[in-house]
Amino acid sequence: MDAVRRAFLEHAAGRWVMPSKVYVPAPPDGDFRAMPAAGAGYAVLKWVNSFPKNPDKGLPTVFGIVLLSEMETGQLCAVLDAGALTARRTGAAAVLAAETLARPGAAAAAVVGCGVNGRAVARTFLARGHSVVLWDAQPGRAEVVAAELGAGVAGSLAEALEADIIATVTPGRKILLPRGTLRAGQHVSLMGADGSGKAEIAVEELLRARVVCDDWDQASHSGDIARAVESGRLRREDVAELGRVLAGEEPGRTTEDEITVFDSTGLAVQDLAVALAVYERYESDPGAEAFADVVEMEVG
Numbered sequence: 001m002d003a004v005r006r007a008f009l010e011h012a013a014g015r016w017v018m019p020s021k022v023y024v025p026a027p028p029d030g031d032f033r034a035m036p037a038a039g040a041g042y043a044v045l046k047w048v049n050s051f052p053k054n055p056d057k058g059l060p061t062v063f064g065i066v067l068l069s070e071m072e073t074g075q076l077c078a079v080l081d082a083g084a085l086t087a088r089r090t091g092a093a094a095v096l097a098a099e100t101l102a103r104p105g106a107a108a109a110a111v112v113g114c115g116v117n118g119r120a121v122a123r124t125f126l127a128r129g130h131s132v133v134l135w136d137a138q139p140g141r142a143e144v145v146a147a148e149l150g151a152g153v154a155g156s157l158a159e160a161l162e163a164d165i166i167a168t169v170t171p172g173r174k175i176l177l178p179r180g181t182l183r184a185g186q187h188v189s190l191m192g193a194d195g196s197g198k199a200e201i202a203v204e205e206l207l208r209a210r211v212v213c214d215d216w217d218q219a220s221h222s223g224d225i226a227r228a229v230e231s232g233r234l235r236r237e238d239v240a241e242l243g244r245v246l247a248g249e250e251p252g253r254t255t256e257d258e259i260t261v262f263d264s265t266g267l268a269v270q271d272l273a274v275a276l277a278v279y280e281r282y283e284s285d286p287g288a289e290a291f292a293d294v295v296e297m298e299v300g
Helices: 004-010 082-102 115-129 141-149 216-222 225-229 242-244 268-284 289-299
Strands: 021-028 030-039 042-051 064-070 076-081 109-112 132-135 165-168 185-188 210-213 237-243 260-263
Touching: 004 021, 004 082, 004 242, 021 109, 030 268, 042 082, 064 109, 064 268, 076 082, 076 132, 076 268, 082 115, 082 165, 082 185, 082 210, 082 242, 082 260, 082 268, 109 115, 115 132, 115 141, 132 141, 132 268, 210 216, 216 225, 216 237, 237 242
Parallel strands: 109 132, 109 165, 165 185, 185 260, 210 237, 210 260
Antiparallel strands: 021 030, 030 042, 042 064, 064 076
């Protein structure tokens, strides 16, 4: 959480740079992505892919690597697993946005989608003291993940969408939030629509809310807000960026009854922040038991 918060603040201040994400389509429904960033004396490149049908083949949805290099010499410092890193920063971003934008006192959270990233979001909510219920379109998956994490299970998607705080972590190919779904005061972290053509919320429902994105330039082309922007119904002045909200430069929630939405497309600066946190922790004590537990968990 601290690392990802730092990423948003440093990027908003212009101290960390992030060239545009590059997509390489892999029909019929996969893609590859190259995500560079630089800051704090380091540069990072994440080469990662997304193949939503892989679980049906017994394979992970995401494969990839993250390369961390020194800016001064270009020396390669670390090679990290992109799936593990992406899950952690996705969980942190979803919860950071929720805690920043949800109405005061909101504690109950629902996570829709129980894949690798959905589990990370749920785990982060639980670690921050939120009560959590899970729902997944695949029968039985929510129950398995709930037993693993110590979370509850929603009886239906409709029940999950009644929570004060919602995080949707799906492939983004189906609208989960049609017009009229959300009630006053709810917050939604939309984590699944991270590419062209993807969406988890209807444009009409999006326009009912106070909208905050991770990065306007990226989200306006490949996020949930892209369709509303393309049709001229949402402009830059209508949307805040989370980093600027955290810095106090743009407003987030303005009233308790307001609906708030966070549109996440995933930023390379988040990858840089988490890669740095892992690398610095390892450098300070490579034999640390806590670090070994993280490695063991991912290998296992």
